[in-house]
Amino acid sequence: xxxxxxxxxxxxxxxxxxxxxxxxxxxxxxxxxxxxxxxxxxxxxxxxxxxxxxxxxxxxxxxxxxxxxxxxxxxxxxxxxxxxxxxxxxxxxxxxxxxxxxxxxxxxxxxxxxxxxxxxxxxxxxxxxxxxxxxxxxxxxxxxxxxxxxxxxxxxxxxxxxxxxxxxxxxxxxxxxxxxxxxxxxxxxxxxxxxxxxxxxxxxxxxxxxxxxxxxxxxxxxxxxxxxxxxxxxxxxxxxxxxxxxxxxxxxxxxxxxxxxxxxxxxxxxxxxxxxxxxxxxxxxxxxxxxxxxxxxxxxxxxxxxxxxxxxxxxxxxxxxxxxxxxxxxxxxxxxxxxxxxxxxxxxxxxxxxxxxxxxxxxxxxxxxxxxxxxxxxxxxxxxxxxxxxxx
Amino acid sequence: xxxxxxxxxxxxxxxxxxxxxxxxxxxxxxxxxxxxxxxxxxxxxxxxxxxxxxxxxxxxxxxxxxxxxxxxxxxxxxxxxxxxxxxxxxxxxxxxxxxxxxxxxxxxxxxxxxxxxxxxxxxxxxxxxxxxxxxxxxxxxxxxxxxxxxxxxxxxxxxxxxxxxxxxxxxxxxxxxxxxxxxxxxxxxxxxxxxxxxxxxxxxxxxxxxxxxxxxxxxxxxxxxxxxxxxxxxxxxxxxxxxxxxxxxxxxxxxxxxxxxxxxxxxxxxxxxxxxxxxxxxxxxxxxxxxxxxxxxxxxxxxxxxxxxxxxxxxxxxxxxxxxxxxxxxxxxxxxxxxxxxxxxxxxxxxxxxxxxxxxxxxxxxxxxxxxxxxxxxxxxxxxxxxxxxxx
Numbered sequence: 001x002x003x004x005x006x007x008x009x010x011x012x013x014x015x016x017x018x019x020x021x022x023x024x025x026x027x028x029x030x031x032x033x034x035x036x037x038x039x040x041x042x043x044x045x046x047x048x049x050x051x052x053x054x055x056x057x058x059x060x061x062x063x064x065x066x067x068x069x070x071x072x073x074x075x076x077x078x079x080x081x082x083x084x085x086x087x088x089x090x091x092x093x094x095x096x097x098x099x100x101x102x103x104x105x106x107x108x109x110x111x112x113x114x115x116x117x118x119x120x121x122x123x124x125x126x127x128x129x130x131x132x133x134x135x136x137x138x139x140x141x142x143x144x145x146x147x148x149x150x151x152x153x154x155x156x157x158x159x160x161x162x163x164x165x166x167x168x169x170x171x172x173x174x175x176x177x178x179x180x181x182x183x184x185x186x187x188x189x190x191x192x193x194x195x196x197x198x199x200x201x202x203x204x205x206x207x208x209x210x211x212x213x214x215x216x217x218x219x220x221x222x223x224x225x226x227x228x229x230x231x232x233x234x235x236x237x238x239x240x241x242x243x244x245x246x247x248x249x250x251x252x253x254x255x256x257x258x259x260x261x262x263x264x265x266x267x268x269x270x271x272x273x274x275x276x277x278x279x280x281x282x283x284x285x286x287x288x289x290x291x292x293x294x295x296x297x298x299x300x301x302x303x304x305x306x307x308x309x310x311x312x313x314x315x316x317x318x319x320x321x322x323x324x325x326x327x328x329x330x331x332x333x334x335x336x337x338x339x340x341x342x343x344x345x346x347x348x349x350x351x352x353x354x355x356x357x358x359x360x361x362x363x364x365x366x367x368x369x370x371x372x373x374x375x376x377x378x379x380x381x382x383x384x385x386x387x388x389x390x391x392x
Numbered sequence: 393x394x395x396x397x398x399x400x401x402x403x404x405x406x407x408x409x410x411x412x413x414x415x416x417x418x419x420x421x422x423x424x425x426x427x428x429x430x431x432x433x434x435x436x437x438x439x440x441x442x443x444x445x446x447x448x449x450x451x452x453x454x455x456x457x458x459x460x461x462x463x464x465x466x467x468x469x470x471x472x473x474x475x476x477x478x479x480x481x482x483x484x485x486x487x488x489x490x491x492x493x494x495x496x497x498x499x500x501x502x503x504x505x506x507x508x509x510x511x512x513x514x515x516x517x518x519x520x521x522x523x524x525x526x527x528x529x530x531x532x533x534x535x536x537x538x539x540x541x542x543x544x545x546x547x548x549x550x551x552x553x554x555x556x557x558x559x560x561x562x563x564x565x566x567x568x569x570x571x572x573x574x575x576x577x578x579x580x581x582x583x584x585x586x587x588x589x590x591x592x593x594x595x596x597x598x599x600x601x602x603x604x605x606x607x608x609x610x611x612x613x614x615x616x617x618x619x620x621x622x623x624x625x626x627x628x629x630x631x632x633x634x635x636x637x638x639x640x641x642x643x644x645x646x647x648x649x650x651x652x653x654x655x656x657x658x659x660x661x662x663x664x665x666x667x668x669x670x671x672x673x674x675x676x677x678x679x680x681x682x683x684x685x686x687x688x689x690x691x692x693x694x695x696x697x698x699x700x701x702x703x704x705x706x707x708x709x710x711x712x713x714x715x716x717x718x719x720x721x722x723x724x725x726x727x728x729x730x731x732x733x734x735x736x737x738x739x740x741x742x743x744x745x746x747x748x749x750x751x752x753x754x755x756x757x758x759x760x761x762x763x764x765x766x767x768x769x770x771x772x773x774x775x776x777x778x779x780x781x782x783x784x
Contacts, residue, residue: 060526083454384455
C-alpha cells in the first residue's frame, strides 16, 4: 500500500472579507501550500476542489475549481469539483488520497474555499437550506417551529441534538459554555482564527441567545476563507522530512436505516484502516458547528464513554496541555467555518501540530491526530461524515 | 493493477418529464443497474453522483446524492457529489474507477441525473451560464454579441467553434447537417432517445436557425434523465460473463496556457493507459452538444486527420454499419443531454454495444469502445474533458 503523506499546507485567515473573491483566496493558499511543500506546480497531477455555496451565492456552478485556478500556476491541471456540505473538504481529501493510493497521481493538491459574506444580509443563512432535503424542508421547518425565510434551520437542528444529549447525559448549558470558552481560548492563540478574544464561561452564557441552549459564541459564524494541502505518494519529495502520514481518510453518509451510527461507524472504519485505537489519539479537531456537537462527537469517536464527555471537558482533559486536546485551532466556533474550507483547515491545524510548528497552540509530543468533519442534514442525522487520521 | 469492470448499467428514457423528480429518476436507474449487475445493494460500498444544476434550478445543493438515494436500497452508502459541468458523469466514473483500483471499494455505483425542465421557461438555459466564468461573463457576452438574460451563450460558443473549423477544414453547413441527420437516424433506433424521428439532411438545413451555421436539430435539447453503472474489482461477480472492462477513464481540464489541447491530450492519456491506438476503436460516443463538435473531436481523437472528418462522415464511415460508427445512441442531439446524466448515458450505450445487446443499433463485433465527454467553458476551450476506454 502506498504511503500517502501531506507534504505542504496553506491557509488564509478565516473571517469576513467582503472584498476578497474566491479566486484571490484560492491563489493565496495554492501558493502557500506549494511553497510549504517545496514543490513545483508542474508536479501536481490533479486538484480536488471543495466548495459548497458558490452556485447559490454567486451563480458560479460546476467548474468552480477550473475558474478559480485559472491564472494560478495550477491552470491546466485536471480538476474534480467535490461536494458534501460541511464535510466537502474532507471528502476532497479522501478522493485525493485515493488517487495517490491507486497510483493514478504521484502528487495532488486538495483545496477548499468558501465565500459566505454577501452584500444581501442573511443570504448565506438561507443558502444553508440547500444542504437539507428540499422536498422535506417545509415539514422540517414546521417540526422545528420555523417560519419560511427565517434563515438556516441548522442551529435549530443542533439545539435539538443538544437537548437530546442533555437528557441522556445530564450535561448542562454551562458544560456547553465551558467547551465554547475553551475553544475561544484556543482560538485566541491562532493567528488564522476569525475570533481571537478569550471569553469566560460566564461571558458565553450571558451572550445573545440563538436557540435552545445555544448562545452566539457556541455557534460557528458566517465567514470566508480557504485552505489547501499537497498530498504525495513519492518518497523523494524534498519536504519529506517535515511531512505527515495520511493514514486514512474515510467518508460516510447518514441516511435513514442506520442514521444514528454515521459518525461512530465512519470513525471506526477510519481507525481500523489506520491501525489505531481511540486511546492512541494525541490531538483532535472536531466539527463543533455548535458546541454541544463536541461532546456528542467525543463519545461517538470512543474518546469518552456515554455521558462522560462533560466530565472530561470539565477536568481540562480537552484543553491544550490536557490529556487529549480538542480543537486547539479554536474549532469552528472560534476559528470560523467557511464551509468548503473547514475540512482542509482541520488538516492544516493537525499538520502544524504534528510537525511541532503550532507555536503557542502546540500540543507537546503529538504523534497521532484525528479530524472529524460532518455536514448536511437529512433528518435526524448528518448527511455526510468524514474522519481523517494523520501521524508523524 | 486491478481489472475494473462495468457489471451493470441502467438508464431512463431521456426527454422532457415535468412530473418526474430527480429522486424518481435516481430510484429507477439504481434499481435497473443493480438488477443488471445481479448485485445486492449491500455490496455497493460507495456511490459517486454527478449532477450540475440542482442548486441553480431547485435549491438542492451539496448533499444531492444523499437526498436522492434516501429511500432507495443504497440509503446509508457513502456518497461523493461530483461536478465538472457536462463532463460531470465521466468525472464520477473516473473517481469510482480509482476507488476500485485503490482497493478502497470492491463495488461502487456511479450515477448521473439531471432535471432541466423547469416551470419557468428559459431557466435551464440561463443556469448554463453557471458553467462559465462569472467574472468574465459580461465580456464573453459582448464578444459573442449577446444581451444579458438572452439565455445560454453555449450555442454561440459552439457556433464560434464551427466557424473556425469551417475556415480551417473547408467543412460546410451541409456537412454538419449530415452528421445531425446521421445521429437522428441512429436515435430513431434507440428506445431511450429524446427524439426518435429521422430527419433528412435537407430537413436539418431547413429547420429553425439557432445561431451561425447551427439549426435546431444540430443542437442538444433541454431534457431530463438519469443513468447509472455498477463498477467492480471483484472477479467473483455473478454478472461477470456479461461484464465489460473499464480500461481507462481520464479527466483533463482546459484552462489558459494550453487550452487548445485539452481534448486531444486527455484522449492521448486515456489511450495510453488503456494500451490502445485510435485505429483500434470499433465504436465511439462523442459529445456533440452541437453537431460541429463531432467533426472537431474525431480529429482531436486521431480518428481523422486535420480537415478529414467531413469526408469520413460523408463516406458513411461513422454511420452504424460503417467503419467506425459514431454516436450509435443518437448522440446528444438526438438521444438528449440532461447534463449530469450524459457521461453515464454514453457508458450505458457502449456497454450495450460491447455486450452485443444494442438491438437495431448494434455495431457488429464491437470490441473496443471510447466515450468522449466535455464540459464548461473558460474561453476559448472546454473547462473539462473526459475520455473513457471500454473493452469486451
